[in-house]
Amino acid sequence: HVQLVESGGGLVQPGESLRLSCVASGITFTRHDMSWVRQAPGKEVEWVAGFTSLPSLFRAASYADSVKGRFTISRDNAKDTLYLQMNSLKPDDSAMYYCAAVHGQYRNGCGTWTDYNLWGQGTQVTVS
Numbered sequence: 001h002v003q004l005v006e007s008g009g010g011l012v013q014p015g016e017s018l019r020l021s022c023v024a025s026g027i028t029f030t031r032h033d034m035s036w037v038r039q040a041p042g043k044e045v046e047w048v049a050g051f052t053s054l055p056s057l058f059r060a061a062s063y064a065d066s067v068k069g070r071f072t073i074s075r076d077n078a079k080d081t082l083y084l085q086m087n088s089l090k091p092d093d094s095a096m097y098y099c100a101a102v103h104g105q106y107r108n109g110c111g112t113w114t115d116y117n118l119w120g121q122g123t124q125v126t127v128s
Helices: none
Strands: 003-007 010-012 018-025 032-039 046-051 061-063 071-076 081-086 095-103 123-127
Touching: 003 095, 018 032, 018 095, 018 123, 032 081, 046 071, 046 081, 061 071
Parallel strands: 010 123
Antiparallel strands: 003 018, 018 081, 032 046, 032 095, 046 061, 071 081, 095 123
């Protein structure tokens, strides 16, 4: 059964931190491009950060300008888990955060996340 399950969201104050997790099952984790994507009420979906499955760039993370320097995406291939460490959170970071994946397109998700065909149920982050 293929699924992505996010956890770790919550309500925090500005300046605080959260770590989101996404556990994948039913897929070959290392062969999938993986990203975090968020959507706030009334706003467009925004790609946040991602990894390509391209072996030569496997550890090269990419970030949206809005989170660069504050968020860190990482992965534990042994646990088939994707993480998003979020520091110095701002009210504008409040959104539903989704883990998403697509098999082997060798892209980091920036501008290409619309091709992702595997999505988690989302985890809510509220900064207030």
